[in-house]
Every structure is written in C-alpha cells, then in structure tokens.
Amino acid sequence: xxxxxxxxxxxxxxxxxxxxxxxxxxxxxxxxxxxxxxxxxxxxxxxxxxxxxxxxxxxxxxxxxxxxxxxxxxxxxxxxxxxxxxxxxxxxxxxxxxxxxxxxxxxxxxxxxxxxxxxxxxxxxxxxxxxxxxxxxxxxxxxxxxxxxxxxxxxxxxxxxxxxxxxxxxxxxxxxxxxxxxxxxxxxxxxxxxxxxxxxxxxxxxxxxxxxxxxxxxxxxxxxxxxxxxxxxxxxxxxxxxxxxxxxxxxxxxxxxxxxxxxxxxxxxxxx
Numbered sequence: 225x226x227x228x229x230x231x232x233x234x235x236x237x238x239x240x241x242x243x244x245x246x247x248x249x250x251x252x253x254x255x256x257x258x259x260x261x262x263x264x265x266x267x268x269x270x271x272x273x274x275x276x277x278x279x280x281x282x283x284x285x286x287x288x289x290x291x292x293x294x295x296x297x298x299x300x301x302x303x304x305x306x307x308x309x310x311x312x313x314x315x316x317x318x319x320x321x322x323x324x325x326x327x328x329x330x331x332x333x334x335x336x337x338x339x340x341x342x343x344x345x346x347x348x349x350x351x352x353x354x355x356x357x358x359x360x361x362x363x364x365x366x367x368x369x370x371x372x373x374x375x376x377x378x379x380x381x382x383x384x385x386x387x388x389x390x391x392x393x394x395x396x397x398x399x400x401x402x403x404x405x406x407x408x409x410x411x412x413x414x415x416x417x418x419x420x421x422x423x424x425x426x427x428x429x430x431x432x433x434x435x436x437x438x439x440x441x442x443x444x445x446x447x448x449x450x451x452x453x454x455x456x457x458x459x460x461x462x463x464x465x466x467x468x469x470x471x472x473x474x475x476x477x478x479x480x481x482x483x484x485x486x487x488x489x490x491x492x493x494x495x496x
Contacts, residue, residue: 270381270398273369275394276355298318298352298353299353300353301313302477303333305478316351332347333349340467340471342471343378347476353369363386363472365387367385368383368385373464375407375458375460379464383473388486389485392436393420399427402461410461415453418452422437422449426450429491433449434474437469438455439451439453
C-alpha cells in the first residue's frame with residue numbers, strides 16, 4: 225500500500241480520531257471529581273456571599289470550609305415544612321439533587337395554580353435550607369436556594385434572611401443566561417446592595433402579606449421598606465426576580481418551613 229494512498233489516509237485519520245477520543249474521554253472522567261468539587265465550592269461561596277459572611281478577605285477554599293463549619297445544611301419537605309427523614313422519603317440526602325428531582329414525577333409537585341409564577345411546571349418536593357449559627361450554636365440567619373425564569377434562562381440564586389425570618393440579609397444570583405448589561409445586572413453588586421434590610425411582609429407572615437420584591441421604576445414612600453428598583457431595560461427579568469422571590473417565601477416554597485422555624489426552638493426541632 226502506498227503511504228500517500230487514500231486508504232492509508234483514512235486509516236491514519238481513524239487512528240488519530242480514536243486516540244483523541246480516548247484522551248478527551250479520559251480527561252473528562254479524570255477531571256469530573258475536580259469539576260464537582262469546584263461546583264460545590266462555588267455554591268458555598270454564593271451562600272456565604274448572600275449571608276454577608278465573606279468580609280474583605282478572599283474566599284479561598286480553606287476559608288470557605290472554615291466559614292461553612294457554622295452553616296448547617298438541612299433538607300426540607302416543602303409541603304410540611306419539616307426536615308426530611310431519609311427512610312420515610314426513600315432518598316439519600318448526600319446524593320440528592322434538587323434540579324433532577326424537579327424533573328422526576330415521583331420527587332416533584334406541580335406549580336399549577338400557585339399564587340406566584342416562577343415559570344416552571346413543577347418544583348422539587350424537597351429542598352435544602354442553610355442555617356447559619358453563631359459560636360453558641362444559635363440561629364442567626366437562614367439562606368434559601370431560589371430560582372425562576374427570566375427572559376432567556378432560569379435564574380439560580382440564594383436569599384438570606386435575618387434571624388427574624390422577615391428581613392432580607394442579602395441576595396445573590398450565581399447562574400443565569402440573561403442579557404449582559406440588562407437582565408444580567410442581577411449580578412451587579414450595586415443592585416444587590418439594595419436588598420439588605422428590606423421587609424418581606426406587611427404585617428403577619430402570610431402569603432397575603434408578602435410585600436417585598438421588584439418595582440418598575442423607583443419605590444416611593446413606604447414602598448422603600450419593601451421594594452427595590454427594577455433593572456433598567458430588563459422588564460421581564462425584573463418581573464421574574466419579583467415572582468421567584470415571592471414564590472420561595474410563600475407556602476408554595478419555604479413558607480411553611482419558615483413559620484415552623486420561627487417558633488420557639490424552631491431551629492432545632494422542626495419536624496420533631
């Protein structure tokens with residue numbers, strides 16, 4: 225066979241493609257552990273950021289780990305507000321994935337008819353909540369995962385609430401596909417700085433009294449206690465943020481859990 229024949233060319237190309245495929249596949253498998261670790265680290269960083277625990281020092285992996293020693297992760301049954309019992313739920317908490325659960329008919333519930341619209345047909349039955357505690361083990365705030373549809377994407381973030389569970393401590397979005405410079409401004413530190421101190425309810429904690437959110441234009445008078453300015457040129461994204469925030473503190477989301485957590489010793493005996 226001639227070295228520059230058509231058949232020889234195909235053989236060489238086939239062998240090279242096979243070798244490259246093996247290298248790429250091997251790299252993907254070998255790096256998966258590190259990718260998963262970096263993904264988990266990024267989530268933890270955003271939880272810390274929402275809770276206002278980052279300070280001025282860089283969030284190195286070691287520092288994140290140290291801060292997270294004061295944060296307790298709990299899996300919550302959103303229908304009851306209780307902590308999940310692995311045996312009764314038939315799941316493993318360490319490997320439970322809320323995003324996959326939201327697409328699993330056995331582990332999700334319909335959003336049809338909910339008061340607030342996150343643009344998703346269903347949500348997971350169980351969701352993680354993060355309890356931030358002081359050196360004495362006392363609850364100082366709670367961080368809740370939040371998500372909902374914007375203009376182009378599903379926006380994922382965290383909402384941190386003060387100890388009273390009625391006041392915003394902070395908010396952050398860590399994953400979305402909104403338009404840079406418009407809806408993408410949900411990541412802007414200046415806009416996120418508008419949220420701390422906003423009150424969630426007008427009166428008692430109930431769906432009917434949920435008042436915080438995003439307003440088209442600038443809030444005036446008493447509205448400033450509950451609302452922040454909408455994002456300029458990003459009406460649909462702003463509406464999406466407004467709805468998802470209201471949804472996740474309502475009884476469709478973490479509302480029942482927050483009510484139980486607000487009861488005496490709620491941080492330790494939810495579902496007891």
